[in-house]
Amino acid sequence: MNDSFKLKEIKNFLHINKVIVCAPLETRVRPHNQGKIQKKLGDRWNWICNYGSTNKGRIWLGWVKGEARVRLLLASEQFVIVEVQNTQGECLFHYAAIYGLHTIEDRKSLWDDLRSFVNGLHSPCILMGYYNDVYQAIDKLQGSDITHAETMDFSNFMVDNCLSEAPTSGNFYSWSNKGHGANRISSRIDKAIVNVEWVSKYSDVVVKYLNAGVSDHSPLLFSLAEAHHEGGGRPFRFLNHLADQTGFLDMVKKAWDSPHCSWKMKKLFVNLHKTKEAIKIFHASSYSQAHCMVDAYRRQLETLQANPALNHDVDLQESEKETLEMLKKWSLINMSVVRQKSRISWLSQGDANSKFYFTAVKVRNAKSKIAMLLHNSQGEILTDPVIIGEEIKAFYMKLLGTNSDSIEAINIGMVRKGPRLSHQACNMLIQPVTTHEIDAALASIDDAKAPGLDGFNVVFSRKLGQ
Template sequence: MRGMNDPFKLKEIKNFLHLNKVTVCALLETRVRPHNQGKIQKKFGDRWNWICNYSSTNKGSILIGWVKNEDRVRLLLASEQFIIVEVQNTQGECVFHYVVVYGLHIIEDRKSLWVDLGIYVTGIQIRCILMGDYNDVYQAVDKLQGNDITHAETVDFSNFLVDNCLSEAPSSGNFYSWSNKGHGADRISSRIDKAIVNVYWVGVGLSGFLTIWFLDMVKQAWGYIQCNGQMKNLWVKLHKTKEAIKLFHANSYSQAHRKVDNYKRQLERLQNNPDLNHDAALQKSERETLELSRKGSLIVVKVRNAKSKIALLHNSQGEVLTDPRRIGEEIKSFYMKLLGSNTETIEAIDMAMVRKGHMLSQQACNILIQPVTNQEIDATLAAIDDSKAPGLDGFNAVFFKQTWAAIKSEVYSGVLEFFDYNLMYKPVNITAITLIPKVENPTHTNDLLMFARADQGSVVEMSRAFQRFSRASGLEANNDKSCIYFAGINQETANQLAILINMPIGDLPFRYLGVPLAAKKLNFTQCKPLIDRITDRAHG
């Protein structure tokens, strides 16, 4: 919050706090000198109290304020790069710990920040949120344009999060919080302002996914008897964890709809009890609501049951299928065609041609065969987005990140066993394929576009080149979902060229990456879907 000495900026801050009914706040990079702090703080009014880290730095980089009659704040620790306070309610009970961070700009200067915060976070068992300007990123998506992010830039932040079972809290607004104010290709944006929370905050406040009982459940499953083979040992413990979660779910949440119905019946009996004094109009309204809820529950159950079945299907010949066996065979046949076919013979690779191309240097080759380290495993886990779908073990990246302190030694051993001894436990080496059509008619998917002049020589040469690629790679084109498109020639010539390469003629325009491709110049309306996608991605 640069420029707090400016009265207009100060007024803007006061208006924001008032309109959003903020009772606890933190201001960063205030640049208010120690001799001016009292004068600036008084301009917020007598309702506000303030804490600053002037004892550690004269730059006034962090300022924490709170409304006197709404909350209480107790200072726990202050340094040049952070302030830690305990936020209490009006009765003096601790609600959560609040860490405000303003990281220094140089990697070496920030190392003490990660060490000090790590020691603090490890020693507490209460909800804690760490917010502020870290002046650092921990994943590639946190920076847009400019120089590529290096491992040295992210390793300290990533290790801090993984080692202490911390996660980034959801946020709203612009995804990138800083830019160099450039334009076009010269604009560099970064996501250096974040809110980080511990497992106690997650379990009670944000999503309810990870609570203390969950961590205890994982630790108990992880204490299961050791098996032969590190990868098998990891797999068995993950399954023991899953069994414990399923058992907890069965005991706590199974038949929830029956429990709700039971409570409704109990409520109805109480309402119909003549010995109890009830308002007649209120009773009637409650009975009507209960009746509607019953009907709604029945409708939902029927709809869900209907959605889980395929009662009718049209095959490629337009025939209506109702027999479940024939429906299953048609679905299997469709996806087998969609996956394509393999070839029995593969043309040998032309090594002389390969050697003429670019090759790795000896130094690059040595890097590729270096032993895998625990730090690389940590970095790989930190780079996995939390929204990624679960794997075959049923756990997504959030599970591994939040329980890393308890399970990482077994994960290290399992991964290193594979790289060191080439051993892979068979249930792990399974691939699940889920095909989700991205268009209304999934029979046309444009994975490869090839362009040529609309004459016989060009079309034939293009077809031969692709056939050579197919023979060498084993990948063949599926004519059932391939088309050839023409522009600027008559229909007779188009038909002759299509017959020449045995491929159906498609109609222009068609969509590729959401944008229509046509023989004519696209107008604004046709380009708008792509513009919207780019804009949405830029805004996060």
Template sequence: MNISTWNMRGLNDPIKVVEIKKFLASNNISVVALLETKVQEKNSSKIQKKIGNGWQWIMNYECSPRGRVWIGWKHAVVSVQLLHKTEFCIHCTVASKNGLFSTTFSAVYGLLSVDTRKPMWREITNFSSTVTCPWLVMGDFNAVLLAADRVNGNVVTEGETKDFDSCMDSAGCAELKSCGSYYSWSNKGQGNLRICSRIDRAIANALWHSKFVDAVVDYLPPGIYDHSPLKGMDVSCPRSGSMLKVWTKLKVVKQGLKELHHKDFAKLDERIEGLRVDLGKIQTQLAACPTDSNVQQSERECSETLKKFLHIQESAYRQKARIQWLQVGDSNSKLFFSAMKERIAKNSIDILYDDTGKKLSTTQEI
């Protein structure tokens, strides 16, 4: 059973219709979600007939006049039942007619801005509470999840990722294993103007991960499009109960770590500045009354707390520097050559001294 999603960025061009028809046939796709079709409802049946008479379709025109989400399936081999539609999601059940495969499937298309995507995150979270079987969510979320999910363009911020991350935690979902290209979209720019990002994804709940152990999502070449198609391949294989317990416990640990970070380490720069201000006020009081033991104790406690958070801040900066190096440090970039020059400067011997400390010469003289 191959399930696929693809953001077409418009399906009115006959060339694109030919490409999608060839893609479905050559990859043996049984269920496909076509996103951002930009096809008017009155023209949808005409385009669907060109794709093939063996396909049936569900669309969300009632919620989105632009036809943002279409789900098609080969009715000879698959049964699909609609559960719910919104502007950015279609939820349904998918079952092979041979009885070997069944799942709840959600095809999603995220809107462009952080604020307009918030209803989608709520929809996914709310729907997750109604699912009692394996559940697969695929599509173009239009949002990155990790700092490494974008090359060039704007730096990934926490504001971009936190809603997606929180949604996955609340819905009890984790990303599927993937192969092929890491990035799913590019602006097709040339040289350093090319921006690439991973905004198309496949995630699933614990029941899916426990049932379809070998499920893999293949990020295929985009062809004439700017998005890559995602092809989900599954191999049914029972997973041991112990592995499911480990997966569940790791999800709990992740949530605990997030809560710890929010409680103790969120807004670190602001907290450090606040501690600096507090320490300054205390030391001003101490200057007026140097022998006040209570103020002395307050100074000691505030100073120790400030040192603690300064060490934490330094550690955080070191980790961010490593992330930046992992992203672009080995790509013959400006960062790489700057780091190389800095290393050479540190390792160079500019001045030599004898045993008495007297300057002997410079490297230029040698």
């Protein structure tokens, strides 16, 4: 920021994007120069810096006067944590501006301090900035290989505190060394990490990774005023727990008994469609509110156990036993549904870590939304859902081509000159598929495998094959 050219670009970026709260990192401004540089950015800004923790003052946090209120909570060499409030003084979220040091050992204090902060927090929080660290292999392109030791602390911090990366758009890598050809190294060392409360309140907020401009790092930008985009209807997805419910097989058998049809493929299509509709009704009528049933049975159990007569009233004791059984049943159903939707396969079915599961579901839903296209063919940013749909349609129409009355035939002679399968291999490929092969294929598929386009998965097929 000592460079007048870069300072002008930063000022222009803040103005064009109407930024209200910002956190420039690695400013390289000495303590005695901070007032002069801040004045050049404009009198409308208030600033908090971490010069009290390091004379390098790598983290500046600024906000526009009259647009927001900011209260300093914690500061260290590697972060500045504040509470961001609206103009009425109501807390909007907690914000940690991060600047991770360069070695694994130096960053250990960062993880410890952040862990202490987020553990006792019950309001939305975003931890955003330059972590100087990655937690998965795809976060780096070229350069030296990522080791487990490099990712372990970051990964443990995320999992232990039920944190997740915020939904993002734009560029994937946030930093590059500006090298040329094979010497260019890119990585995603700038991230926005959020807690469960953030996901619950701001699930539609997308962090945009913009072009780096004059910096080595991409600016990360988000707005709480993101429009809430309504999606279409939910596609059908078979829920595994339904296969274990009483009456499931009878319901499927009844739905499968469709009117006679001479075309086998059409009959299969009609039967699957009727079965799908029957399953939707079966689920909606009895199992669609599993989480509500869990809450209801918890309250019922609490009421029963608070009754002093429970110790000598046999009827109350029997009610307690039945309530416990129903609570366990509905809790397992609820966890099965949420686990399947979140696709978190490495947590056990009995692990009642519903807070983490629900966070994973909300993050997946937020990431699956196309809230914006960073650029269309003219380089414009699109946010309107209708225009986004038209742009996607136009892209694939151009990609797939147009109708043609004729197509160029394959040159058989040229094909025969190239590599070909042996006669034995050709015969093997046209052999009839046996029942044993089908059963073996089904048995090898994991229950958590994503369903096909029709929404049915391997659990449904296995249940019908029993």
